Amino acid sequence: MAGLLSIAEPNASRPTDPIDNQNSLNNDLLARLATDATKSLQASKQYSREDIAALFDLPLMDLLLQAQTVHRQHFAANEVQISTLLSIKTGNCPEDCGYCSQSGHHRDTTKLQAEKRLEVDKVIAAAKRAKATGSSRFCMGAAWKHPSAKDMPYVVELIKEVKALGLETCMTLGMLDTAQATQLADAGLDYYNHNLDTSRRYYEQVVSTRSYDERLDTLTNVRNSGINVCSGNIVGMGESRDDRIDWVHELLKMPKAPESIPVNLLVPIAGTPIGDRVIEEGQLSVLEWIRTIAVTRICCPTSYVRLSAGRESLSDSEQALAFMAGANSFFYGDKLLTTGNASQSSDNRLMRELGLTAQFAAPRPPKQVPVMDAMSGHQSQVVLAE
Ligand code: SAM
Ligand code: DTB
Ligand code: SF4
Numbered sequence: 001m002a003g004l005l006s007i008a009e010p011n012a013s014r015p016t017d018p019i020d021n022q023n024s025l026n027n028d029l030l031a032r033l034a035t036d037a038t039k040s041l042q043a044s045k046q047y048s049r050e051d052i053a054a055l056f057d058l059p060l061m062d063l064l065l066q067a068q069t070v071h072r073q074h075f076a077a078n079e080v081q082i083s084t085l086l087s088i089k090t091g092n093c094p095e096d097c098g099y100c101s102q103s104g105h106h107r108d109t110t111k112l113q114a115e116k117r118l119e120v121d122k123v124i125a126a127a128k129r130a131k132a133t134g135s136s137r138f139c140m141g142a143a144w145k146h147p148s149a150k151d152m153p154y155v156v157e158l159i160k161e162v163k164a165l166g167l168e169t170c171m172t173l174g175m176l177d178t179a180q181a182t183q184l185a186d187a188g189l190d191y192y193n194h195n196l197d198t199s200r201r202y203y204e205q206v207v208s209t210r211s212y213d214e215r216l217d218t219l220t221n222v223r224n225s226g227i228n229v230c231s232g233n234i235v236g237m238g239e240s241r242d243d244r245i246d247w248v249h250e251l252l253k254m255p256k257a258p259e260s261i262p263v264n265l266l267v268p269i270a271g272t273p274i275g276d277r278v279i280e281e282g283q284l285s286v287l288e289w290i291r292t293i294a295v296t297r298i299c300c301p302t303s304y305v306r307l308s309a310g311r312e313s314l315s316d317s318e319q320a321l322a323f324m325a326g327a328n329s330f331f332y333g334d335k336l337l338t339t340g341n342a343s344q345s346s347d348n349r350l351m352r353e354l355g356l357t358a359q360f361a362a363p364r365p366p367k368q369v370p371v372m373d374a375m376s377g378h379q380s381q382v383v384l385a386e
Pocket of ligand 3 (some may be wrong): 062093094095096097100101102103104143144145174
């Protein structure tokens with residue numbers, strides 16, 4: 001157990017009270033965590049819903065220390081993956097997500113200026129700028145329920161051209177069927193982002209135009225296509241701690257945890273139902289977002305956990321705590337999709353001050369298929385041309 005927490009023996013002479021009971025529960029969990037962390041990379045399977053709830057309940061410093069310990073067992077301690085985001089089709093989305101500036105359902109109140117598909121050369125110019133400033137992944141987002149047949153050649157061209165620059169590619173285009181997922185995989189897409197956003201229970205208070213199961217179906221199609229899965233949440237929409245626990249539990253119920261997990265902090269956008277409510281009632285404590293990051297890190301030890309929306313409003317110290325909690329990826333660039341992001345200059349300074357370095361791109365290996373030699377019966381892997 002070298003390097004892990006030392007667990008204090010409970011003091012038998014003290015009377016038991018609810019706090020003592022909680023502490024001994026925490027100590028049991030910490031002892032198990034210390035053992036689990038030395039086991040296989042599949043540790044994510046081992047946490048039950050009760051375990052996840054107990055992790056959220058840990059004293060913050062215990063939780064942070066444990067999360068940072070798990071982080072260091074699987075990743076270079078001070079290395080972060082850097083992505084840049086670009087909206088390739090903005091606004092007028094037919095979905096009614098209660099937090100989103102881009103929903104057509106809220107356009108009279110958000111007054112967001114909708115835009116058509118961005119021309120390929122403009123996307124490529126933005127990707128080149130992202131590469132020049134140190135990003136290893138370029139993420140393209142479109143405000144669609146799902147891509148249409150006529151959108152597919154456009155997104156396939158973007159994937160190929162962005163990859164040719166030596167960048168990893170990520171897209172978030174709404175729902176995908178199996179054929180679309182395969183088409184994107186064949187084009188070489190490295191990651192597909194599709195967030196569950198919250199628990200199954202709270203989801204229906206957030207969006208009414210699609211179901212949680214439809215979200216899970218797309219994630220299954222992405223996983224089966226061989227594209228890496230990027231799937232995260234939003235913290236601070238008015239959901240409860242139980243909803244955050246259930247969201248983590250959903251990740252663990254998947255056949256494999258997502259390779260990338262963005263933990264968004266709600267950006268309350270005036271004119272959206274959820275944004276307006278949060279602006280009026282006040283935001284959730286940032287420490288609860290940090291707890292969510294730490295629990296996600298412990299439960300999904302080999303996933304990249306990304307600081308996504310919400311960084312613009314955070315102090316250096318709050319962001320440092322988020323990295324301490326095991327986050328190892330963030331969006332770089334002055335804009336997210338429609339809202340501002342922490343500025344590049346403040347991120348450069350923060351990385352220097354924290355001693356963080358950028359990880360270089362590691363594109364998804366080419367697709368391989370098993371083939372059998374008809375004469376000898378010998379099986380081998382063949383690399384498909386992209
Ligand atoms: N339309 C696609 C979809 O919904 O999958 C892709 C774009 S959508 C904007 C991507 C994600 O951004 C959402 O799932 C949500 O998690 C996040 N997001 C959108 N608006 C946000 C906000 N105001 N604050 C925090 N996260 C937000
Ligand atoms: C994700 O989880 N967060 C990013 C990315 N995936 C596409 C989007 C954040 C959007 C924040 C609000 C906006 O800029 O419109
Ligand atoms: Fe559309 Fe995505 Fe915004 Fe929902 S989150 S309204 S699907 S762009």
